[in-house]
Amino acid sequence: MTNLRAVLRHAFLLLLAVVMLYPVLWMVVSSLRPSNEIFRTPGLVLDGLQVQNYSLGWDALAAPFGHYMVNSAIVVLGAIIGNLVSCSMAAYAFARLEFTGKRIWFAIMLGTIMLPIHVIIVPQYIMFSQVGWVNTFLPLIIPKMLATDAFFVFLMVQFIRALPRELDEAARIDGAGHPRIFLRIILPLMVPALATTTIFTFIWTWNDFFSQLIYLTDPDMYTVPVALRSFVDATVDTSWGSMFAMSVVSLVPIFLAFLIGQRYLIRGIATTGIK
């Protein structure tokens, strides 16, 4: 009886997993089919490999697709460095220092976790266009340098609080100031939190479409999501194969981040409940 139950449960879970991942698998398979066959079959069996979908797609836009991947990589790298530096600094202050109005500032910080970017995008755009930063990567990177991804501040605060205070005290007795305690003691111990931040920042920034669409209108500055979207607009019925090919290419970094950082991703959302 219990055995039958277990078998049924596994059968259901496996079926569901297949159903959920099927569209993604179908996209991968379709990217290797001739365009005129894609919409004739829902199956996953390939007759041959239409590899030229990838080479055609790669060169279908004004610049080779690699150009947009480099642009995305620059934005992602800037965002990661910005988040790591600024959020860890803020987190140290909230977790370890006493200061005037701490409770209120902390509450404000938590509140901004839930603030949608759409609410602030208009004045932010006006500000960045006044300083001439539209069509540069700065509006996408500078906010990260200023700890505006508050979930990471919160994640790191939680992590630092769990570290024994005796370590700081010992260092302080040895005459270390806060910058030194932060750099020499806290930072090396919070590597797991930094890893979680890195991976989430990577995935979110790579996927982010809204702000990249708004700030990057010059095709030369397009990042992967914006380029992919212009591909969709330019595609007339015929080249679905190469469009799927570039969609697959655009998801490869996410897959890799998922494979490498799964542990940190799961732990990250489990402790702070972020997506």
Added chain:
Amino acid sequence: MTALGELQRLRASRGGPPRKRENKAAFLFLLPWFAGLLLITAGPIAVSLVLGFTDYNLIQPPEFNGLDNFNRMLSDERLHSALRVTFTYVLVSVPLQLACALGLALLLDRGLRGLSFYRSAFYLPSLLGSSVAIAVLWQQIFGAEGMVNQVLGLIGVQGRGWISDPSTALSTLIVLNVWTFGAPMVIFLAGLRQIPVMYYEAAAVDGANRWTQFRKITVPLLSPIIFFNLVLQVIHAFQSFTQAFVVSGGSGGPSDSTLFYTLYLYQRGFNNFDMGYASALAWLLLVIIAGFTAVNFWAAKRWVFYDD
């Protein structure tokens, strides 16, 4: 401990014994964050409140126009469509998504073999769901000749162009949001781990069946997590943009059936450069989200159970 729990605890606690203040060091460490608050988050909110009372097209200086923008909202048919679409999307997709997340978390709980495989398989879509590539894929599989119709064709059902039909276009986006139930599921799984096994053992000894155990133990002890997921996913759903934008080619069509609020705001602000009205729309969005969150918090008093 989640961010919400933290906020509630913060409200309950009233400072301990005074400790030595280190304002200078704290200020230095918080300098980037303060600058961000001023320039990137709180500052722009205040500015957009002011701009909400102006007519501004980025070229001429903003011109104060009183309550014009807000009067315009009352008669703006497209705004009303956007509100209808967005509310439907939030109110339908979030409960479905959370029900799937909780159901699967319960199935996966406690020493199931292959747990980490299943968890990964179900979690992966929530990492992909907001990408342009998946939106493109969705547009194709729900198209008139898409995969969904081919599968339906195999069992003899005549499909339709799910995305080109205004009565079903939004449903495809709801399906897409439900598809990303993996993230709240992982949070539920972590919450379920916190419930001591002995509660269930004791209940079983007392003869409680699984349904009773679920209602009397799991639901109350998990309710803070359910609440947390609810608040988070509601806020998240209000912000959906990419999927509707890509699927409708930026229009919100067919006949505004996928015109998410954020998409309408984008059109007004960044297609029409109607920045004054867009600011007013942004504020309305903030008020709506804050309102929903407040209602959630208020209702939570009736059903969320706190241990301490």
